Amino acid sequence: MALWQAILCGVFYYLNAGPWVCGIGFYTFGRPMVLGFFVGLILGDPITGTVVGATIQMIYLGLMSTGGSYPADSSLAGIVGTATAILTGLSAQEAVAIAVPIGLVGTIFYQLRMVSAVPFTHLADKYAAEGKADKIWIANVLLPQIILAAIYVIPCTMVCYFGIDAVQGLVNACEGTRILPILSAIGGILPAIGIAMNMKAIFKGDARYFFFIGFLLVVYFNLNLIAVSCLAALMAIIYMQLKNDASEEV
Template identity: 35%
Template sequence: MIAIQTLLITLLVIVARCHTMFGTSLVNRPIVLGAMTGLIMGNFTQGVIMGATLELAYVGAVSIGAYIPPDMVSGTILGTAFAIEAGMGPETALALSYPIAAARQAIGTLGTPLDLWFLHRCDKYAAAGDVKKFEREYWLTGFIPKLIFVPITPLAFYFGSDAVVSLINMLPKFIIDGIGIAGGLLPALGFAMLAQMIMNRKVVVFFFLGFFFVKLLGVGTTGVAIFAVILAVVLVGIEKNMSNIQKVANTRGDFDEF
């Protein structure tokens, strides 16, 4: 059974690694990988729950500039698989996911020299105008460095599943409770990472407005979303009207003295 699960996880990792092959498909996101891992492990419902929980934690894990976030593919798949195997909940998947993701990302940096070597070959053939060789090196740049490290995740599952499950079952209750508390904090960390990227003086007021509606008025998330759409339409309309007024004012500016 574990051999078949390992094979399916290998295929899942390959699909997740190649998620940009035909555009940004987002199949590498935890909300997708968690559900697929749950299906492989025979507990689709828990996979969906764990994937959604991990999505909250990784919502701000976006590569910007030189920053490379933890590897959420390995973290999600292994964290979900180990938690389901141990009969634990999403808080355990969260607690396992981040260390795994950080370790896998550190290992992945070893492939950077290979990436650069292929990219320099792309530059060489582009400068020479050799389209066919450029296309070949372009595809190799995308696939080879990723596929080299694909076996890490399924091998970690195959050889580490029993060890991790045994370790979790040996943990005392207070550690399990601590994992649950830490798991509850990690989604907040994910939102904080996202807020750090997008928060500024123009949008911060809407953040607190949404918080006010939910916490003080008891409005559900669906109601807040509907209100946000209405507010966005109104504000865009106001901005458009102000822009038209400004254009008219600028057009008539030269004739004001008459």
């Protein structure tokens, strides 16, 4: 991987955590499937990038960050896993097995991000107490984003620039052994875990009925995902309106 490609991967990793992508980068832009497309675009193979990113995304379908906990960094896993698959020729399943530990390492950067924000909070309080309202943006936006960029861009760039070659050497050394088939088998199982976590969340509420409706639409009416998504959005709007009307009557 060229240095400029590694830097772009680091920038995309930062954008998923920053406020610049519509303010909701973590929930949209930061998904492995979306980042996989952009990483593939950087490396000249957006189709493979999207496929690998979507496969990695399946692991994290049930991932939730509640109460400040952050069990895994799906964004870093998506970027590094996709880049590894494209540059080393690994299958999507094999890339998944490599992406999982990378996602766990990414939690360290999240914790550094949280800790680094504390001094800027006190700095904003200081500006407010001194009546310098025009300087509060320095503590709330400028300095935190500079530190966040350093925490996210530099490590991701280094991993993509130096780490992929190391993985390539490991893959070459593993050819002809049972290691790669084992990684492929593990990678095939991990998405099932993500789906199971998502199903566990779905079956806790009324959403279970919509799941079965979607299943019937796909299996028996042969509707594609776009049609099912549009119908699901309309049903969700109608459901929320009826639910709000019922609560107002009570």
